[in-house]
Amino acid sequence: MSAKRKVGVLISGRGSNLKSLIEACADANYPAEIVLVISNIADAGGLTHAANVGIPTKVIPHKSFASREAFDAAINAALHDAGVEIVCEAGFMRIHSEGFVDKWEGRIINIHPSLLPAFKGTHVHEQALAAGVKTSGCTVHFVAAEVDSGPIIAQSAVPVLDGDTPETLAARVLEEEHKLYPLALKLVIEGRVRF
Ligand code: GRF
Numbered sequence: 462m463s464a465k466r467k468v469g470v471l472i473s474g475r476g477s478n479l480k481s482l483i484e485a486c487a488d489a490n491y492p493a494e495i496v497l498v499i500s501n502i503a504d505a506g507g508l509t510h511a512a513n514v515g516i517p518t519k520v521i522p523h524k525s526f527a528s529r530e531a532f533d534a535a536i537n538a539a540l541h542d543a544g545v546e547i548v549c550e551a552g553f554m555r556i557h558s559e560g561f562v563d564k565w566e567g568r569i570i571n572i573h574p575s576l577l578p579a580f581k582g583t584h585v586h587e588q589a590l591a592a593g594v595k596t597s598g599c600t601v602h603f604v605a606a607e608v609d610s611g612p613i614i615a616q617s618a619v620p621v622l623d624g625d626t627p628e629t630l631a632a633r634v635l636e637e638e639h640k641l642y643p644l645a646l647k648l649v650i651e652g653r654v655r656f
Contacts, residue, residue, distance in 0.1 A: 465491070466493050466650050467496045468486075468495050469547075470499070470550075471548060472499070472505055472551050472552055473500060473502050474502065474506060475552065476508070476511075477507075477552075477635065477639065478572055479495075479498060479510055479551045479552075480510045480639075481639035481640075481642055482495060482549060482643055483510055485643030485647075487514075495511070496517070496543045497516070497540065497545060498511040499518070499520075499540075501520075501553070502520075521535050529557070529558045532555070533557055533561035536561070537564060547650065548569040549569075549571075549572075549642070550572070550604065551572060553571075556608055562604055562605060562606050563606075567603060567655065567656030570603055570645065571611075572600070572641070573601075573609050574599050574638065575598065576616055577600040577616075579594070582609065586628075586631045587627050589630065590625060590627060596621060597630060598619050599634050601615050601616075601642055601645035602614055614645045614648060615641055615644060617638075617641045
């Protein structure tokens with residue numbers, strides 16, 4: 462098998478999607494390895510998933526930077542220093558500057574817990590329940606300048622059940638997220654989906 466592609470993961474919190482990517486990468490036949498995890502939040506739970514398996518982590522607090530551009534420049538430098546080729550955002554709660562998105566175009570992807578283009582932004586499951594949809598799901602997409610709007614790579618659907626709360630729906634969607642993200646990253650690496 463050819464060399465694994467070097468992936469950097471950006472997180473802000475719990476990191477369950479990061480964990481699913483780490484588990485996928487543990488398979489010798491999976492075409493990626495995670496070489497760096499960056500969090501903008503110092504005590505993000507997800508950092509421990511990386512540390513547990515010896516993946517280098519870096520905390521880059523957005524609050525230490527005067528501008529979005531300066532914060533992104535620090536992230537960009539860390540990704541370059543680690544030799545990152547593809548960036549996966551997994552619950553990363555900052556919006557990037559246009560310059561950063563341009564630099565990584567086609568090489569930065571994100572997971573969102575709805576069937577985009579429906580229900581962008583935050584409080585996604587609340588939005589889905591308020592709209593009364595019978596199906597929801599998750600989307601992995603290329604990151605573009607406009608939030609939650611880049612080209613779609615893959616989606617997975619789940620039913621919305623009577624009596625669902627944002628929490629029960631989130632849990633059902635999250636289970637799919639953990640399967641979809643490794644699959645979508647593989648599709649990108651293998652060139653089967655392009656920006
Ligand atoms: C996920 O639902 C993801 O789709 C959204 O934020 C959540 C992050 O969860 N962007 P985790 O940190 O990966 O557990």
